[in-house]
Structures are given as structure tokens and as C-alpha cells.
Amino acid sequence: MAPRLRLFILSFIAFFLLGSCDAQSTIKADTLTAQQLKPYGRYLYNQQHNLELISSAVHFGISFTGETCALYVSLADASAHNYLQYELDGVYQKRLRVNGNSKAPIVITTTPGKHTIWIYKATEAHTGxxxxxxxxxxxxxxxxxxxxxxxxxxxxxxxxxxxxxxxEVPCGTGAYHDQHNAYMAYGPRVARALKTNFILSSVSGIGIYRTWNMDSPSMPQVYENADFQVGGQQKWDFTTYSPKIVSIALGTNDISKGDRVHPRKPFDTAVYEGNFVKFIQLVKTKYPKAQIALLSSPMVKGESGKMLENCLRSIKAKIDALYPKDKPVATFFFPPMDPRGCSGHPSVEDHAILAEQLNPFFKKLLKD
Structure with a gap:
């Protein structure tokens, strides 16, 4: 064979093989659509059939092989930002910032091999x-x-x-949700320690009959709405889950002194207790078999703390009398805490302490 012909043939084979490799690399990644995922928490599918993660710590899991995983994520508001966080092979990693104007996927990089990832929403429903x-x-x-x-x-x-x-973002800087970390909150910590599932139905600033500085909204007003927003059009389907325990920790904001800007009436124990009893009755219509647990607040101290605990005891007595055949309402009273997070909130480390305090309480309820 002539040298030129041999060189041409070898070049053609090399080109073909390289082309095949390039083609294989482009189809190497498989894709899961949003509707193939199996989320846990409050979520919706929108008109584009994309998955909208709503509640704090709503999460989903995937397994894959290789070194990279690409998340195609967006926000309704191009000028906004939000946060995911993730666990890789059973170990918590970090938060992931989602920018509303970004078109590129968020790529998680790891070592070669087979991996599992659980993706969590780090922020609450009101962040979008x-x-x-x-x-x-x-x-x-x-x-x-x-x-x-x-x-x-x-x-x-x-x-x-x-x-x-x-x-990542110091206290007093950035947006309010820049310091959110739902994965490290006391509820998910308790769930991981006791090997249970969890969902968080929580809203910053909210109470049983008022917010921390305004007369509304209250949790009873928004609980049935999927997005916890007043006037939310989409109702949550409560048949989605059947909790064994419903833990309710509301009172910090009802008893708050407010912002000293908006008019604020003194804490009304009768209104608080009456609204709380009605809310528990609402919860019981959604989850008739669930054990109700009432938690006090580690942030409410002194005479206010005693008043809150007395209210919770009274609420327990009223519910137990109304539902004598149900499991009695359980109560847990936190020891006072000097929080180390931002704006008077518990820090990640403080949440670890709260969870340790709660673990025996919930462990006992799970056995009952």
C-alpha cells in the first residue's frame, strides 16, 4: 500500500474514533425531568410541569454514577436569589445559592463512583x-x-x-433569608437522630393570633394554603402525608412586644388560647390519628415564659377534654436560651442544643 494511502486511511480511522468519543461524551449524561423526582414536603408542579419547592427543607433524592451532577434551577423573579443545600452520600455539604438571572446549571462535583444526593430547600415558603x-x-x-x-x-x-x-453572609447584612439553614434546624435534626421523616410547616414572624409586630396574618389563616400566603389560590392536599406526630411551636411572636412602630396591644391569653384550641381542632380534621405535641419557646423567658407555659397547659387541658378518646396532648417546655444567631434567633449550634433537649421527648412519643 502506498504511504500516502496508508496515512489517509489511518487519519480517517482516527477521525472516526475521535468523533465517536465526542458523540459518546455528549450523550453520557442521563436526564431526570422534574416530574420523575419524588419530593417530600410542600411542593407543587407548575404549568410547565416543573417542580416548585415551597416549604422549608422540602427535599428529594437522586443516585448517579460519575463525578458531576447538574441541577437546572430557576426562580420566578429574575432579580431574586434563593438557596438550596445538599447531603452527599449521607454527609451534609453546604448551601447552594440560586440566582434568578442565571441560565447555567448548578454543578455538584464529587469523586468518581456511585453517589446519592439529597437536595433540600434551605429557605422558607415566603422567600418564594x-x-x-x-x-x-x-x-x-x-x-x-x-x-x-x-x-x-x-x-x-x-x-x-x-x-x-x-x-457566609454576616448578621445584619444581605437579605433576611441569606442566613436561613432549614437542614440544621431543630426539627430535621430530631428527625435524623430518631430516624423519622419530617416536614416543616413554618413561617417567620407568625403566631397563633398575630405576627411579631402586626395583627395578621396568623398560622390558622395560612396553614391550609400550599404556599402559606394569605389569599393563596392553591390549597394544600393534606392527604399527601399522615404524620404520627404534629409538633406545634407557636407563641414567641404572639407574646412579642412588637417593633414599637405599629400599635401593639398586650398579649391576650384568652385570645391566644381560644385561637390555639381552634387551630388544633383544624389540625385534627386533617390528621385525625396524629399525636399533638405543644412546644414552648426557648426565646421567651421570665414572667412571659411562665405565662406562655401556663397557656399551653390550659390548651392541653381543653383539647384533652374535647377529645377524651384521643392520645392526650403532649407538652415540652424549653429551658431559657441566650441565642447566638442573627437578630435574637438560635444559631446552627443552638439548634443542635434544642434538638438534644427534644430527642427524649419525641422518642417517647414515637414509642407510644
Missing amino acids: AIIIEKIAAEKITPLSVQKLPLIEFIGNSITCGAAADAS
């Missing part, structure tokens, strides 16, 4: 939904949450994990 369009990785498959007992944690900013994490 985080929209998942698709996820691309090699041999990617969706994961289901294990079938375990479920605890629903209803509460305020403390339950959200708000203002807890100043590791």
Missing part, C-alpha cells in the same frame, strides 16, 4: 419557590424517602432555621 426543571448526571435515578414515621413541625422562624447560619 425554587423551581427544578431537570437534573442531568450519568445513570441518574430518583430516590424515594424511606417509609418511616413522620413528624410535622409547625412553627415560626425558629422552626424555619431562619437567621441561624451567618457563616
Whole structure:
């Protein structure tokens, strides 16, 4: 064979093989659509069939092979930002900032091999939904949450994990949700320690009959709306989950002195107790078999703390009398805490302390 012909043939073969390799690299990543994911928490699918993550710490899992996983994420507001956070192979990693004007995927990089990732919404419902369009990785498959007992944690900013994490954005700077860390809040910590599932139904500043500085909204006004917003058009489907325990920690904001700008009446124990009893009755219509647990507030101290505890005892007595065949309402009173997070909130480290205090309480309820 002539040298020129041989060189041409070898060049053609090399070109063909290189072309085949390039083609393989472009189709290497598999894709999961939003509708193939199996989220846990409050979520919706929008008209584009994308997944909207709504509640604090709503989460989903995937497994894949390789070194990278690409999340195609967006926000309804191009000028906004939000946060996801993730656990890789059972180990918590970090928060991931989502910019509303970004077109590029968020790429998670790891070592070669097979991996599992659980993605969590780090922020609360009022920061807006985080929209998942698709996820691309090699041999990617969706994961289901294990079938375990479920605890629903209803509460305020403390339950959200708000203002807890100043590791990236210092306190007093940035937006309010820049210090949110729902994964590290006391509820998810308790759930992980006791091997249960969890959902967080929480709103910063909210109470049973008023907010921290205004007369409304209250949790009873927004609880049935999927996005916890007053006037929310989409109702939440309460048949989605059946919690074994519903934990309610509301009172910090009802008893608050306010912002000293808006008029504020003194804390009304009768209104607080009456609205709380009605709210528990509402919860019981959604989850007839759930054990109700009432938590006090580690942030409310002194005479205010005693008053709050007395109210919770009274509420327990009233509910137990109304539902004598149900499990009695359980109560837990936190020791006072000097919080180390932002704006008077518990820090990530403080949430670890709160969870340690709560673990025996919930462990006992789970056995009952």
C-alpha cells in the first residue's frame, strides 16, 4: 500500500474514533425531568410541569454514577436569589445559592463512583419557590424517602432555621433569608437522630393570633394554603402525608412586644388560647390519628415564659377534654436560651442544643 494511502486511511480511522468519543461524551449524561423526582414536603408542579419547592427543607433524592451532577434551577423573579443545600452520600455539604438571572446549571462535583444526593430547600415558603426543571448526571435515578414515621413541625422562624447560619453572609447584612439553614434546624435534626421523616410547616414572624409586630396574618389563616400566603389560590392536599406526630411551636411572636412602630396591644391569653384550641381542632380534621405535641419557646423567658407555659397547659387541658378518646396532648417546655444567631434567633449550634433537649421527648412519643 502506498504511504500516502496508508496515512489517509489511518487519519480517517482516527477521525472516526475521535468523533465517536465526542458523540459518546455528549450523550453520557442521563436526564431526570422534574416530574420523575419524588419530593417530600410542600411542593407543587407548575404549568410547565416543573417542580416548585415551597416549604422549608422540602427535599428529594437522586443516585448517579460519575463525578458531576447538574441541577437546572430557576426562580420566578429574575432579580431574586434563593438557596438550596445538599447531603452527599449521607454527609451534609453546604448551601447552594440560586440566582434568578442565571441560565447555567448548578454543578455538584464529587469523586468518581456511585453517589446519592439529597437536595433540600434551605429557605422558607415566603422567600418564594425554587423551581427544578431537570437534573442531568450519568445513570441518574430518583430516590424515594424511606417509609418511616413522620413528624410535622409547625412553627415560626425558629422552626424555619431562619437567621441561624451567618457563616457566609454576616448578621445584619444581605437579605433576611441569606442566613436561613432549614437542614440544621431543630426539627430535621430530631428527625435524623430518631430516624423519622419530617416536614416543616413554618413561617417567620407568625403566631397563633398575630405576627411579631402586626395583627395578621396568623398560622390558622395560612396553614391550609400550599404556599402559606394569605389569599393563596392553591390549597394544600393534606392527604399527601399522615404524620404520627404534629409538633406545634407557636407563641414567641404572639407574646412579642412588637417593633414599637405599629400599635401593639398586650398579649391576650384568652385570645391566644381560644385561637390555639381552634387551630388544633383544624389540625385534627386533617390528621385525625396524629399525636399533638405543644412546644414552648426557648426565646421567651421570665414572667412571659411562665405565662406562655401556663397557656399551653390550659390548651392541653381543653383539647384533652374535647377529645377524651384521643392520645392526650403532649407538652415540652424549653429551658431559657441566650441565642447566638442573627437578630435574637438560635444559631446552627443552638439548634443542635434544642434538638438534644427534644430527642427524649419525641422518642417517647414515637414509642407510644
